[in-house]
Amino acid sequence: MRAAVTGVTGYVGGRLVPELLAAGIEVRAVSRNPSRLAGRPWVDDVETVEADVADLDAIRAALEGADVAYYLVHSLGTGRTFEARDRRNALTFARAAREAGVGRIVYLGGLYPDVPEGDLSPHLASRKEVEEVLLASGVPTAVLRAAVILGSGSASFEMMRYLTERLPAMTTPRWVENRIQPIAIRDVLHYLVGAARMPADVSRGFDIGGPQVLTYRDMMQCYARVAGLPPRVIVKVPVLTPRLSSHWVGVVTPVPSGIARPLVESLVHEVVCDDKDIERYVPDPDGGLTDVAGAIELALTRIHDGEVTTRWSSASVPGAPSDPLPTDPDWSGGSLYVDERRTVVEAPRDVLWQVIEEIGGQDGWYSWSLAWRFRGLLDRLAGGPGLRRGRRDEHRLRIDDAVDFWRVEALEPGRRLLLRAEMRLPGLAWLELRVDESAAEVTDPGDDGPHPDDAAGGERTYFAQRALFHPQGLLGQAYWWSVAPFHGIVFGGMQRNVARAAEHRAHDATPS
Structure with missing residues (x-):
């Protein structure tokens, strides 16, 4: 089996490649700038192709001969431009996959609640629209919907990390009491690899989440316990709008406001899995899914090994999915x-x-x-x-x-x-x-x-x-x-x- 992976220099894509290779799947790494893959220990084990998902001819050629194509390209931003860009890119990719004869598309999207149209945050609404475009492509498509992904380098995790580490006491918006179902990055990768071998007649979305449902407040307190910090004093106030909340996050953390705002806007929704149908096609990993404390501990273990780097994101390719990658943003990985x-x-x-x-x-x-x-x-x-x-x-x-x-x-x-x-x-x-x-x-x-x-x-x-x-x-x-x-x-x-x-x-x- 051959898999073409887009977004290979991103947070999930860069971690998915070695997992696919370990599963015996040939990999074609598709990137706008393949030179960014230099230095990866697996780069000689994959085929690298230069292509932009916005370029129909280039991405169609990159997908030729692929049994499965992973669409791991997302935009994060404010305003309507990122939504229009995501829509165009998804339409182009869907057409290219169909014309190239790809056997399956696998897309990692966002977990969203069942609310009236127009009530979703722009970030989640865009993820839902991309999902709909790919499912309508004519190519069997598996959409995996995840909420907060727990792992060093994940924007959602990094935002929680900095808020919890830097603020022993904080006032927070009402969404701090919303329920979420986070999932460890290693479990996300397990489902992504397994989705490649789903039967050809399966074309639908699947909710994926960890074994626990908890509030954002509980997740921050869990982080504090695992990191050895005292319990955080969290006071909920009704006046912090998503816009004010994102500015507040920008002041307290190094996460750019252009990333923080869409993430904060999405936290106004409760995101809990409605079903666990994924088990019918991809069984849980050996030992079961990773709980929240375990996922946080895995994300922090890099601190304790002997390969200390100038910043966590400059570390070499990880030995585990929770470790940092060279292409993780500068602000990820905690302060060093x-x-x-x-x-x-x-x-x-x-x-x-x-x-x-x-x-x-x-x-x-x-x-x-x-x-x-x-x-x-x-x-x-x-x-x-x-x-x-x-x-x-x-x-x-x-x-x-x-x-x-x-x-x-x-x-x-x-x-x-x-x-x-x-x-x-x-x-x-x-x-x-x-x-x-x-x-x-x-x-x-x-x-x-x-x-x-x-x-x-x-x-x-x-x-x-x-x-x-x-x-x-x-x-x-x-x-x-x-x-x-x-x-x-x-x-x-x-x-x-x-x-x-x-x-x-x-x-x-x-x-x-």
């Missing part, structure tokens, strides 16, 4: 604050690595020692380990070793050391020290270390250092901004002094 410093060190790689591997313990942290001792004292007063643990070995490190109030989370000898903070913090923190390319390969203006002309015969090495902090709630936000002014002294001093120590060692080891 970064202090990054780089310099060129005139010393061999092995000498610089030796200094890095011996950091902490008796050698200290190569910066303002009084500040480190004071921070260690505060940590002990708060019940943390402080600086009293030292190191197991003064010269070598292993994964899971304690280094003062840090723990070795990742270690690539000669290249990278990642330390996870174990001091008491309102969030999660890491310190990454890295030995990178030689100076000849680096064009970096951050060359701020001393460079003795005779150090190690002029050999130079690239030293990168990052401090990363994922805040927990409003207190975590306040903590980061309160200590940020001192980073130049603490981390800047560490950068310079580690470089000096490596250069002095290299100089002392050079025959006179």
Whole structure:
């Protein structure tokens, strides 16, 4: 079976491709800009085609020979332009699929209530119209209707994440009491893959949802519990219109107002599955559907692995559907604050690595020692380990070793050391020290270390250092901004002094 997937660089499409491949389905990835797929581990396992769903000839050629075509293209916006664009694109795709002889269309739409025409939000009304266009295409079509999708990178999930993390107390519109039936992204993908093999005589819509029906208030409180935050104080008020609510979301969260507004407008409706007919054709996944707490926990687990990135959305292709993708928007994945410093060190790689591997313990942290001792004292007063643990070995490190109030989370000898903070913090923190390319390969203006002309015969090495902090709630936000002014002294001093120590060692080891 061969599947053509549109919207392959989007939130759902990018996660669907590896699931289809795992199910033994050949994939043709259809994108307006296939170059955006570069770097994906599966890109060599799929056929890539450049086509725009608005271009009839191009999309028809892209669908030739496909047994199933996934339509995962949506617009989010305000006004009527996005509705007209979605209508035109759906009509073009429907005609192209019919003329190309596609066996089935699979469309992921929005779950909407049974209300009089004109009462639906523009966002849901457009999704319903696209559904109707595709069902009338003459090609057997499976429409999967989902409400809030829970997973890192989902716009609905990110909006809830930021509201819950940043506001310990909030006033909310009346829709906070509306019932919804959210679904985990992994379960959405399970249904999408299964829909490809539905019988040819099945052409209809299906409601898909998780195992729980709850209010938006309950969902935020569930997020708080899973994230380790205190219960949120939520006060419902009758005066916040969808327009005011979207502006409020725009102030509190980094979700753009052009995305927040249609999502907020859709929350005025209760969206609960009317049936579960999908089970007749696609059984539930092994172990059952994921509940809300489980889906939230999966969306947050990326924070705890050793591959910390500058922002969650810059991570590599995920090992699980809940992980972030490179094409997720910049504002997705929660807050991750970064202090990054780089310099060129005139010393061999092995000498610089030796200094890095011996950091902490008796050698200290190569910066303002009084500040480190004071921070260690505060940590002990708060019940943390402080600086009293030292190191197991003064010269070598292993994964899971304690280094003062840090723990070795990742270690690539000669290249990278990642330390996870174990001091008491309102969030999660890491310190990454890295030995990178030689100076000849680096064009970096951050060359701020001393460079003795005779150090190690002029050999130079690239030293990168990052401090990363994922805040927990409003207190975590306040903590980061309160200590940020001192980073130049603490981390800047560490950068310079580690470089000096490596250069002095290299100089002392050079025959006179």
